[in-house]
């Protein structure tokens with residue numbers, strides 16, 4: 615049985631430099647509020663060691679490793695430095711994917727991420743993003759790991775590629791596609807990440823999705839410190855904090871006219887299903903003492 619509050623943040627950049635001075639306090643506050651575990655997606659090879667180091671002593675965090683679409687130019691330069699020569703896109707992605715596989719072998723991973731496509735940015739170029747995304751999808755398939763996908767203004771391009779890659783599943787983070795795309799992804803083992811964006815009063819499309827999509831396809835995420843909720847405007851930092859996840863669960867419950875507890879257990883069960891390796895972490899991580907008392 616799950617304890618009364620056992621949320622999983624499926625997308626949290628707790629290693630971000632913005633959190634340097636209060637990382638421990640923010641995570642403690644999130645745990646006290648009912649966040650039981652979180653998945654930390656990586657950004658690029660030169661950042662993997664700092665993610666590992668900054669979060670080494672935090673309980674209940676699970677790492678995903680990968681190369682974010684907005685950082686594939688950095689990663690390309692990193693790969694050329696490793697190789698000691700200029701490389702085309704395919705060769706650079708191959709160097710980085712070999713490094714990614716070695717890193718995962720050494721450190722473990724619950725998923726490959728954050729990977730994907732971003733049509734909002736003009737650099738890195740679209741064609742380069744596609745090469746890196748497809749190379750990482752192939753690695754995920756070979757290692758039988760789920761993927762955490764970024765799909766900004768690119769849901770269809772991401773959907774086509776994850777479907778073609780025939781993966782065990784994953785999460786489309788910060789989902790903002792159509793209902794038909796959502797249903798297709800859910801039918802093929804994916805969950806869709808909902809967070810701060812849905813809390814804005816004018817986010818009508820996201821409200822409709824949050825209200826009506828099959829509940830088994832929804833997971834919660836903060837993407838902290840990014841994608842601030844409506845209420846972050848009143849904060850001096852204006853950023854998202856890990857404890858915001860609890861309010862996202864309450865928001866989703868209100869949208870669907872459901873009990874808060876039912877949303878907590880359903881979204882947590884979804885996260886554990888789509889990222890199966892979280893089950894081990896979830897089972898062994900002790901609860902913060904105040905939650906133990908509340909049981």
Ligand SMILES: [Zn+2]
Nearest residue numbers: 625655728837
């Ligand atoms: Zn992210």
